[in-house]
Amino acid sequence: MSKLGPEKAIHVAVVGLGGVGKALMEQLIETPYPINIAAISNSRKMLLFTDGTTCFNHLQWATALDAADAPDTNLDVLRDALGALAKRSTTKVVLVDNTSSEAVANAYPKFLDAGIHVVTPNKKAFSGDLGLYKRLIGESGSPTELPRGVFYNESTVGAGLPIISTLKDLVNTGDKVKKIEGVFSGTLSYIFNEYSKGQEGGPSFSSVVEIAKANGYTEPHPGDDLNGADVARKLTILSRMLPGLLERLPNGHVDVQPTSLVPEALRDANAQEFMQRLPEFDEDIARKRDEAARRGNVLRYVGVIEVSEGHGRVEAKLEEYPKTHAFATSLQGSDNILMFHTERYGARPLLIQGAGAGNAVTAMGVMSDLLKLF
Numbered sequence: 001m002s003k004l005g006p007e008k009a010i011h012v013a014v015v016g017l018g019g020v021g022k023a024l025m026e027q028l029i030e031t032p033y034p035i036n037i038a039a040i041s042n043s044r045k046m047l048l049f050t051d052g053t054t055c056f057n058h059l060q061w062a063t064a065l066d067a068a069d070a071p072d073t074n075l076d077v078l079r080d081a082l083g084a085l086a087k088r089s090t091t092k093v094v095l096v097d098n099t100s101s102e103a104v105a106n107a108y109p110k111f112l113d114a115g116i117h118v119v120t121p122n123k124k125a126f127s128g129d130l131g132l133y134k135r136l137i138g139e140s141g142s143p144t145e146l147p148r149g150v151f152y153n154e155s156t157v158g159a160g161l162p163i164i165s166t167l168k169d170l171v172n173t174g175d176k177v178k179k180i181e182g183v184f185s186g187t188l189s190y191i192f193n194e195y196s197k198g199q200e201g202g203p204s205f206s207s208v209v210e211i212a213k214a215n216g217y218t219e220p221h222p223g224d225d226l227n228g229a230d231v232a233r234k235l236t237i238l239s240r241m242l243p244g245l246l247e248r249l250p251n252g253h254v255d256v257q258p259t260s261l262v263p264e265a266l267r268d269a270n271a272q273e274f275m276q277r278l279p280e281f282d283e284d285i286a287r288k289r290d291e292a293a294r295r296g297n298v299l300r301y302v303g304v305i306e307v308s309e310g311h312g313r314v315e316a317k318l319e320e321y322p323k324t325h326a327f328a329t330s331l332q333g334s335d336n337i338l339m340f341h342t343e344r345y346g347a348r349p350l351l352i353q354g355a356g357a358g359n360a361v362t363a364m365g366v367m368s369d370l371l372k373l374f
């Protein structure tokens, strides 16, 4: 329980109020830690409370945003307002990005340079352009007036599960990570956990995808999960944290070519058309499931990162596993399972398992990152 008084309150701007953003607002309202909401925004509207004169009622944020005549969601306006607040405040100012927007991700360096901290479940900045990533980790950039902000991104891999923090701890304490393998997608885990239960006559693939979407596991466009891009992003995020891996990969950078489960005809479909037309392709994937079942196996979508003497490998693929394998027996719902094979955890890997997608658990990871700033 926090004993911190209101004078210790950190200032938090919440950008993105979809599934994760709404769950975060609930946790911000409930928390005993002192937090001032400095701004809220979705893709259409933004409300700023950085001038200290607005009395913001946390409980009515949705009504306030809906009612607002505030069409400006300009990130420079937000950065300037938060930057000014950072200059005059004795406590920290934080941008929380709960979008999957590349535009917001691209703006992080400007926020960090203005002394604003960044907390986010958005994977784009840490898995996209290497130049942007180098700016984020401070390998490039120019001197700043205020001390540079720091970023926390626990929920970018395994939602609230302590994956990023564990990997940081392993690396920072000098352990040598040799291999990370597991099921990295909550959506694909849910889909194959449920789908493998049935055989001929079981649930259709598209109906299971529909439930994963309704449960808040999927990306805003479910094709981003089914084409393996989301797993590839998570593998890239972890790979970039692993000393010595990049130089062992072909061309010196992570280039995951994930197996895609998206039918060719739906490759360019928008989210709505994608979901409408997915049932047309149910038979193709049912055939794969039934063939695996006849061999006594189940389907699982897995990721592997390997670093060995002179060699590196990063892969995302659909594999068959015997029904007795841990990936077949121990996973339920949207579970992720990650195994860290390291020098110290030699004989038996360090294992992390639990819900790897869902609004509440993702918001919990974001919230836990925010609490690191007190």
Ligand SMILES: NC(=O)C1=CN([C@@H]2O[C@H](COP(=O)(O)OP(=O)(O)OC[C@H]3O[C@@H](n4cnc5c(N)ncnc54)[C@H](OP(=O)(O)O)[C@@H]3O)[C@@H](O)[C@H]2O)C=CC1
Residues within 6 Å of the ligand: 015, 016, 017, 018, 019, 020, 021, 041, 042, 043, 044, 073, 098, 099, 100, 101, 103, 104, 121, 122, 123, 155, 156, 158, 159, 186, 216, 217, 218, 219, 220, 356, 357, 358, 359, 362
């Ligand atoms: N759901 C999960 O289990 C997990 C999600 N994540 C990540 O969390 C993030 C959010 O996911 P989720 O909540 O499911 O997504 P949603 O689609 O439910 O919500 C996204 C929100 O972002 C807003 N938005 C989009 N673009 C902008 C922009 N340029 N400026 C301001 N707001 C914007 C949207 O506005 P509007 O309402 O106007 O459309 C919406 O409120 C994603 O990056 C996802 O990868 C990470 C781990 C797990």
Ligand SMILES: N[C@@H](CC=O)C(=O)O
Residues within 6 Å of the ligand: 156, 157, 158, 159, 184, 185, 186, 187, 188, 217, 218, 219, 225, 230, 356, 357, 358
């Ligand atoms: N869509 C993602 C959400 C978490 O990153 C997943 O299913 O794993």
Ligand code: NA
Residues within 6 Å of the ligand: 154, 155, 156, 157, 158, 159, 160, 161, 162, 163, 164, 365
């Ligand atoms: Na995590």
